[in-house]
Amino acid sequence: MSISIADDQDKIAVFKGFSSSLMQSTAFDPDVPVLPDEATTISIDRIGSPYNPESPRYIQQGISWEAMEALLLEVGI
Template sequence: MLHYPSLLFSLLLLTMSTPPQSSHLAGKFSTPEKTSKLASPRHQGYSTRCQARRQVRYDDEDEEEHENNEEIAMLEFYSQVAKNEALLVKAVVDDEEVEILVFKGFSSSLSSGTSFDPTRSILPTRAVIKCIDRVKGPFDPSNIDYIEKDLTVGAFKTVVQKIKDVRDNLQWNS
């Protein structure tokens, strides 16, 4: 049997943990810190999952190194839509060539280590993408099946923009 008070309590926690959308609502909602004090131990995990992902910044880190690279974000978006494809990206960072694999919305470096933190961009903003290869996924390095080779970032931007336009039209009509 469904226990309605706990369902209502969970919905209340969800609305309390979302920040107000406009300034005239500020102060009318509890902050997530206040919510966690009100929640029972059974519901604390639920309210935590609703909060925004936080990113720790350290003073000794180079801010540009971990800023969001919009080109990689665009390729990750494309790979979420084209689920049966992987993208092999060749880029240059500080005169060093790097190779990145993008598959199902995630990026991984094939030529160096990859950060465990998903909020960090795999490539710094100063990186220059040389070319992009579309391959059939899942990626098998011993048997690469190319769909297209040596695509430019500009060509991908037009394709991704068309995908976003179609998605926006579908959301607008529904």
């Protein structure tokens, strides 16, 4: 997912409930949030696994937070 925090942007990978910044360092402690409360979601991409950074398999690209939230509610998450 692409996010904005104040004037900075970041990309975050989320997999099975764990998240990691792809552009900044991520705390080793999984209890330290990667996504701060003041972050704004720019877009979300759904990628199939196994993940290959050389050739990602996109399921959907450029999803809004509202559309992703509806999808998560639809599947009971």
